[in-house]
Amino acid sequence: MSKERNKGGSGARIEGRxxxxxxxAVTIVGIVLVIICLYPLWxxxxxxxxxxxxxxxxxxxxxxxxxxxxxxxxxxKTPFLWTSFGNSLFYTFFGVLVNMVFSTTMAYAxxxxxxxxxxxxxxxxxxxxxxxxxxxxxxxxxxxxxxxxTRTAILFGFAISTYNMIILxxxxxxxxxxxxxxxxIDGASDFRIFVQIxxxxxxxxxxxxxxxxxxxxxxxxxxxxxxxxxDSKVPLQVLLKKLLVDRTANEMESAIITSASLSNQTTVIxxxxxxxxxxxxxxxxxxxxxxxxxxxxxxxxx
Amino acid sequence: xxxxxxxxxxxxxxxxxxxxxLLILLLPGLxxxxxxxxxxxxxxxxxxxxxxxxxxxxxxxxxxxxxFKIYMTGPDFFRTVKNTLMIALWQLLICFxxxxxxxxxxxxxxxxxxxxxxxxxxxxPYFISTVVVxxxxxxxxxxxxxxxxxxxxxxxxxxxxxxxxxxxFRPIYTIMTLWQTAxxxxxxxxxxxxxxxxxxxxxxxxxxxxxxxxxxxxxxxGIVPTIVTMLVMNIGKMVKVGYExxxxxxxxxxxxxxxxxxxxxxxxxxxxxxxxIATAAGLFExxxxxxxxxxxxxxxxxxTETALW
Numbered sequence: 001m002s003k004e005r006n007k008g009g010s011g012a013r014i015e016g017r018x019x020x021x022x023x024x025a026v027t028i029v030g031i032v033l034v035i036i037c038l039y040p041l042w043x044x045x046x047x048x049x050x051x052x053x054x055x056x057x058x059x060x061x062x063x064x065x066x067x068x069x070x071x072x073x074x075x076x077k078t079p080f081l082w083t084s085f086g087n088s089l090f091y092t093f094f095g096v097l098v099n100m101v102f103s104t105t106m107a108y109a110x111x112x113x114x115x116x117x118x119x120x121x122x123x124x125x126x127x128x129x130x131x132x133x134x135x136x137x138x139x140x141x142x143x144x145x146x147x148x149x150t151r152t153a154i155l156f157g158f159a160i161s162t163y164n165m166i167i168l169x170x171x172x173x174x175x176x177x178x179x180x181x182x183x184x185i186d187g188a189s190d191f192r193i194f195v196q197i198x199x200x201x202x203x204x205x206x207x208x209x210x211x212x213x214x215x216x217x218x219x220x221x222x223x224x225x226x227x228x229x230x231d232s233k234v235p236l237q238v239l240l241k242k243l244l245v246d247r248t249a250n251e252m253e254s255a256i257i258t259s260a261s262l263s264n265q266t267t268v269i270x271x272x273x274x275x276x277x278x279x280x281x282x283x284x285x286x287x288x289x290x291x292x293x294x295x296x297x298x299x300x301x302x
Numbered sequence: 303x304x305x306x307x308x309x310x311x312x313x314x315x316x317x318x319x320x321x322x323x324l325l326i327l328l329l330p331g332l333x334x335x336x337x338x339x340x341x342x343x344x345x346x347x348x349x350x351x352x353x354x355x356x357x358x359x360x361x362x363x364x365x366x367x368x369x370f371k372i373y374m375t376g377p378d379f380f381r382t383v384k385n386t387l388m389i390a391l392w393q394l395l396i397c398f399x400x401x402x403x404x405x406x407x408x409x410x411x412x413x414x415x416x417x418x419x420x421x422x423x424x425x426x427p428y429f430i431s432t433v434v435v436x437x438x439x440x441x442x443x444x445x446x447x448x449x450x451x452x453x454x455x456x457x458x459x460x461x462x463x464x465x466x467x468x469x470x471f472r473p474i475y476t477i478m479t480l481w482q483t484a485x486x487x488x489x490x491x492x493x494x495x496x497x498x499x500x501x502x503x504x505x506x507x508x509x510x511x512x513x514x515x516x517x518x519x520x521x522x523x524g525i526v527p528t529i530v531t532m533l534v535m536n537i538g539k540m541v542k543v544g545y546e547x548x549x550x551x552x553x554x555x556x557x558x559x560x561x562x563x564x565x566x567x568x569x570x571x572x573x574x575x576x577x578x579i580a581t582a583a584g585l586f587e588x589x590x591x592x593x594x595x596x597x598x599x600x601x602x603x604x605x606t607e608t609a610l611w
Binding site for chain 2: 016018019022023026027029030031033034036037038040041043044047055056058061101102103105106108109110112114115116121124125128130131132133134135136137138139140141143144145156157158159160165189190191194215218219220221222226237240241243244245266269270273276277280281284285288291292295296
């Protein structure tokens with residue numbers, strides 16, 4: 001938000017008691033919101049570096065008790081942890097590459113009013129936002145193509161998100177047409193105009209959309225879980241699903257587990273959660289501004 | 303516009319000649335849509351077959367509306383429809399308005415530092431994956447080691463295994479969604495609020511309007527078009543509800559409040575291999591979502607002249 005401004009500011013001179021109470025209330029609400037958003041993450045951190053016993057008996061609430069990195073040592077021993085981490089990097093990097101090639105070319109074509117059947121093609125894409133075949137037919141479709149348990153399915157099966165493609169299209173529409181016309185007079189082809197004029201001019205938009213795709217690729221679990229069966233191919237989120245959700249959801253049934261090993265599990269789980277959050281948390285400060293601009297465009301043009 | 307056939311054909315040829323390169327650029331995306339979005343729609347006819355995955359359509363019996371009949375007269379129909387609507391309603395009443403409130407609070411803040419802090423902190427959870435968030439919820443609510451139960455015990459209450467009681471499912475799911483998405487969804491409203499003409503506020507100040515009056519008479523009307531657009535855009539998604547997180551949070555003991563149409567369809571198909579019924583349930587849901595989107599758009603067009611198409 002570059003154009004921050006203060007709507008209450010100019011009223012300072014006639015500020016009454018009601019206004020002051022309002023300001024204090026807003027400040028308190030703001031602080032509470034920050035705490036609510038961050039405390040769960042803070043708790044995961046302090047629990048992951050404390051001795052299991054103290055997490056289990058509830059003495060760890062606001063700060064670590066008896067600092068230890070044992071849980072991380074244990075977490076790193078998880079089979080396939082690094083394989084799935086590598087897989088996630090692979091799917092995210094190459095997946096976004098595929099996303100960008102398919103989405104930019106289509107968005108560019110749809111952004112030109114000369115395009116034959118432009119309206120029809122646009123509707124064809126937009127309609128899928130309102131109606132989709134659903135989980136089972138999509139799964140069967142992958143099966144029909146013999147794409148089950150292949151990396152190709154993950155990379156190409158989700159090549160376009162219509163929402164992101166429309167964002168790109170509206171960006172391309174905003175590029176002044178004079179540039180295109182000038183290039184045409186010089187005899188440039190559409191391919192050249194697209195690659196040499198439109199792509200360089202829309203770098204911020206490309207970055208935004210690539211990040212949208214990237215975060216979804218990194219965080220997604222549902223389709224990789226259904227399509228991939230080999231441990232050597234699954235991404236981190238699918239592995240985490242088995243470790244974090246499946247294991248703890250059965251707590252009732254496995255109540256026989258001795259309390260020592262159970263508490264040990266708990267802190268290891270928190271260590272795993274933290275490891276899963278770290279990559280996102282590290283890049284978050286750098287990408288949040290792109291996200292804000294992307295969401296705004298998406299809402300206005302979508 | 304009535305153009306004669308010959309003229310129409312001629313201009314068509316002209317347009318083709320001037321855009322054939324564009325058509326080539328369009329091709330990869332177009333093929334993708336046909337293969338991965340529209341071909342599965344053809345697969346929806348599974349809903350009318352007693353589908354056998356190994357024999358395909360040729361070897362499976364066509365049963366007409368039998369699958370729909372089985373789903374709609376079975377005990378799961380009422381439950382899944384009710385749960386889908388209830389969860390959508392909770393979303394609509396809590397998760398939809400809260401970001402608007404958050405945006406207003408953020409723009410009313412006088413301290414830049416606090417405003418930045420609130421925006422950054424509320425936006426952050428959106429970047430954490432569904433799996434991790436659900437993992438946190440399950441672990442925080444654990445009866446023996448969960449931090450929530452530790453707090454409850456601290457204040458003299460008894461630890462409860464929240465995840466196994468149906469009455470807690472909707473609140474848990476709603477709070478989780480709120481935590482995850484409120485900051486993300488508020489971004490649009492904050493941008494809309496920034497676009498409101500400052501002169502309006504100054505004029506209101508001269509007229510002696512207080513903070514609440516200014517919010518009520520200027521801020522809210524100023525973002526109504528955005529609110530309507532967001533509502534129309536999200537109404538179809540609401541029916542689909544977040545099956546990805548429900549699948550991670552529910553268990554047989556909470557099916558009575560948690561099992562929605564899409565989770566039912568998923569369970570029937572991928573886990574039980576009952577593809578015909580699963581597809582029928584999925585198709586039923588997709589059609590309702592489509593009807594709601596079209597209806598929401600019509601209504602918003604009539605009420606506010608803001609529509610998506």
